[in-house]
Amino acid sequence: xxxxxxxxxxxxxxxxxxxxxxxxxxxxxxxxxxxxxxxxxxxxxxxxxxxxxxxxxxxxxxxxxxxxxxxxxxxxxxxxxxxxxxxxxxxxxxxxxxxxxxxxxxxxxxxxxxxxxxxxxxxxxxxxxxxxxxxxxxxxxxxxxxxxxxxxxxxxxxxxxxxxxxxxxxxxxxxxxxxxxxxxxxxxxxxxxxxxxxxxxxxxxxxxxxxxxxxxxxxxxxxxxxxxxxxxxxxxxxxxxxxxxxxxxxxxxxxxxxxxxxxxxxxxxxxxxxxxxxxxxxxxxxxxxxxxxxxxxxxxxxxxxxxxxxxxxxxxxxxxxxxxxxxxxxxxxxxxxxxxxxxxxxxx
Amino acid sequence: xxxxxxxxxxxxxxxxxxxxxxxxxxxxxxxxxxxxxxxxxxxxxxxxxxxxxxxxxxxxxxxxxxxxxxxxxxxxxxxxxxxxxxxxxxxxxxxxxxxxxxxxxxxxxxxxxxxxxxxxxxxxxxxxxxxxxxxxxxxxxxxxxxxxxxxxxxxxxxxxxxxxxxxxxxxxxxxxxxxxxxxxxxxxxxxxxxxxxxxxxxxxxxxxxxxxxxxxxxxxxxxxxxxxxxxxxxxxxxxxxxxxxxxxxxxxxxxxxxxxxxxxxxxxxxxxxxxxxxxxxxxxxxxxxxxxxxxxxxxxxxxxxxxxxxxxxxxx
Numbered sequence: 001x002x003x004x005x006x007x008x009x010x011x012x013x014x015x016x017x018x019x020x021x022x023x024x025x026x027x028x029x030x031x032x033x034x035x036x037x038x039x040x041x042x043x044x045x046x047x048x049x050x051x052x053x054x055x056x057x058x059x060x061x062x063x064x065x066x067x068x069x070x071x072x073x074x075x076x077x078x079x080x081x082x083x084x085x086x087x088x089x090x091x092x093x094x095x096x097x098x099x100x101x102x103x104x105x106x107x108x109x110x111x112x113x114x115x116x117x118x119x120x121x122x123x124x125x126x127x128x129x130x131x132x133x134x135x136x137x138x139x140x141x142x143x144x145x146x147x148x149x150x151x152x153x154x155x156x157x158x159x160x161x162x163x164x165x166x167x168x169x170x171x172x173x174x175x176x177x178x179x180x181x182x183x184x185x186x187x188x189x190x191x192x193x194x195x196x197x198x199x200x201x202x203x204x205x206x207x208x209x210x211x212x213x214x215x216x217x218x219x220x221x222x223x224x225x226x227x228x229x230x231x232x233x234x235x236x237x238x239x240x241x242x243x244x245x246x247x248x249x250x251x252x253x254x255x256x257x258x259x260x261x262x263x264x265x266x267x268x269x270x271x272x273x274x275x276x277x278x279x280x281x282x283x284x285x286x287x288x289x290x291x292x293x294x295x296x297x298x299x300x301x302x303x304x305x306x307x308x309x310x311x312x313x314x315x316x317x318x319x320x321x322x323x324x325x326x327x328x329x330x331x332x333x334x335x336x337x338x339x340x341x342x343x344x345x346x347x348x
Numbered sequence: 349x350x351x352x353x354x355x356x357x358x359x360x361x362x363x364x365x366x367x368x369x370x371x372x373x374x375x376x377x378x379x380x381x382x383x384x385x386x387x388x389x390x391x392x393x394x395x396x397x398x399x400x401x402x403x404x405x406x407x408x409x410x411x412x413x414x415x416x417x418x419x420x421x422x423x424x425x426x427x428x429x430x431x432x433x434x435x436x437x438x439x440x441x442x443x444x445x446x447x448x449x450x451x452x453x454x455x456x457x458x459x460x461x462x463x464x465x466x467x468x469x470x471x472x473x474x475x476x477x478x479x480x481x482x483x484x485x486x487x488x489x490x491x492x493x494x495x496x497x498x499x500x501x502x503x504x505x506x507x508x509x510x511x512x513x514x515x516x517x518x519x520x521x522x523x524x525x526x527x528x529x530x531x532x533x534x535x536x537x538x539x540x541x542x543x544x545x546x547x548x549x550x551x552x553x554x555x556x557x558x559x560x561x562x563x564x565x566x567x568x569x570x571x572x573x574x575x576x577x578x579x580x581x582x583x584x585x586x587x588x589x590x591x592x593x594x595x596x597x598x599x600x601x602x603x604x605x606x607x608x609x610x611x612x613x614x615x616x617x618x619x620x621x622x623x624x625x626x627x628x629x630x631x632x633x634x635x636x637x638x639x640x641x642x643x644x645x646x647x648x649x650x651x652x653x654x655x656x657x658x659x660x661x662x663x664x
Binding site (some may be wrong): 130133141151159163298306307316317 | 452459630
């Protein structure tokens with residue numbers, strides 16, 4: 001009820017003002033949950049206005065507005081993928097001059113709008129790149145060699161009852177087409193080379209520093225690859241970059257691995273392609289409408305599914321903490337951000 | 349194309365310990381005359397110089413029945429089911445599948461390492477059970493890159509596992525019967541010490557009397573509560589009841605197992621563990637390498653009958 005919300009807002013503003021008044025540390029608007037070590041590290045250095053503080057009941061935008069109203073309002077904010085940084089967000093907190101995102105992708109930030117307002121944006125840099133690359137290789141091995149499917153087979157007692165599980169397919173010698181040869185894609189390439197894979201790639205521009213074969217568009221890449229790995233950012237140009245035509249070009253022995261964003265692939269067409277045997281299998285860590293997964297995939301043995309976990313290791317969690325604080329400290333001391341993002345230089 | 353198939357009489361006689369796998373029969377029937385030992389008459393048994401075996405045991409008694417035998421040709425990498433000492437005594441050479449399966453086994457071994465450390469199979473089961481929307485946070489796993497990997501057995505398979513994991517930035521060390529000077533990894537003389545200095549212990553050695561139960565309780569204690577064991581060698585390399593106990597009690601952190609002591613029986617206690625990845629002895633092959641093995645077996649037989657050096661002899 002409106003009276004209740006209004007009362008909450010007053011209480012929140014008073015609490016925030018108290019928090020903001022403590023010590024001479026700069027205020028940081030914290031808009032994502034953090035674990036205890038991260039919270040402690042932030043509080044050591046900053047006055048933290050914490051959306052997820054125990055007892056804090058305001059919804060996000062209202063909290064942002066309340067934080068913007070305290071004396072010496074926060075000039076920096078720490079966000080994750082669930083926070084949309086667009087015009088209305090920036091309107092709610094005009095004091096913000098720096099957005100530090102802990103997400104792997106940037107599709108939740110209107111970079112052009114930030115640039116127009118002179119708001120600096122820092123991303124998570126290479127904090128996740130190695131773990132995502134490791135996971136992509138694991139997914140590919142799992143799909144080709146049926147690791148998880150064999151697992152299920154053994155666990156339900158079928159090995160003793162029904163004999164051997166069908167063989168998988170060799171990884172070495174396969175042509176792997178990587179969409180996006182940035183921090184993640186290049187690490188995937190390096191790992192798969194050790195397995196004897198042949199690396200092909202598509203990127204906005206060819207990269208002089210690598211000897212892999214470049215393809216100017218994803219359709220041609222798919223036509224000359226046995227595996228397609230999506231490792232690019234999600235933006236207007238890459239939405240549904242893997243579509244029906246690309247899947248057909250990949251062909252009936254082809255495998256797709258997605259550790260980018262669900263919307264990089266036309267999910268409905270992917271399901272059809274799998275159902276009709278137009279491609280041989282898929283390894284998917286991301287989906288268009290998480291946490292919803294197309295139910296049809298659950299009955300397919302040639303598909304490996306996981307719930308957006310490619311970044312989730314202990315090591316990347318602690319690296320992220322150090323990296324985020326590093327960016328905040330750089331900002332507040334007037335130094336260049338560790339990992340600034342510009343509207344026109346999206347990692348790919 | 350000229351038909352090079354010899355006429356039935358000219359094909360070399362090769363005795364069979366058990367019926368051929370269909371792929372082998374299809375590819376090789378035109379080049380050799382195969383006769384099952386069980387179906388052979390006395391004259392054929394007395395003449396047979398080459399015996400092509402499968403995965404069934406080959407004992408001294410079997411060999412005694414074939415006085416002209418000079419070669420036991422295996423289709424697998426492991427030959428622990430063959431009485432090698434008896435072969436040596438009788439002057440019989442033994443060939444195995446050499447490196448034909450090494451790549452596939454190495455690939456699968458790495459697949460198991462990633463699957464255990466990153467809990468791939470568990471994540472899969474989670475999604476398929478429809479629990480993503482219902483359950484909130486998902487536990488953090490542990491990074492693969494940079495882990496210290498100890499490989500027991502740096503042969504065809506182990507060396508390929510090493511190369512792949514090195515590309516992940518893992519620090520690789522190994523134990524082997526003797527150090528390999530050309531290998532760029534650290535040699536550790538005792539498996540227990542190798543385990544103590546590793547986050548992941550990978551087994552890729554042959555099963556012999558010396559290596560039976562090479563991974564016992566002591567080695568697993570040394571590997572430690574965050575350590576992971578991956579076995580793509582033979583089930584007998586690990587003291588299996590001890591392994592189950594160590595997993596149950598958290599003495600080690602997890603395991604990826606493609607082989608077991610009494611396949612296809614798997615200790616049922618493992619079915620309820622989500623830090624274990626189980627596999628039905630699939631590391632060994634893909635259709636591509638089965639074709640490679642068939643060619644290798646044929647080449648070994650051809651070399652034997654031509655008096656030329658064997659391609660993949662096993663050291664007896």
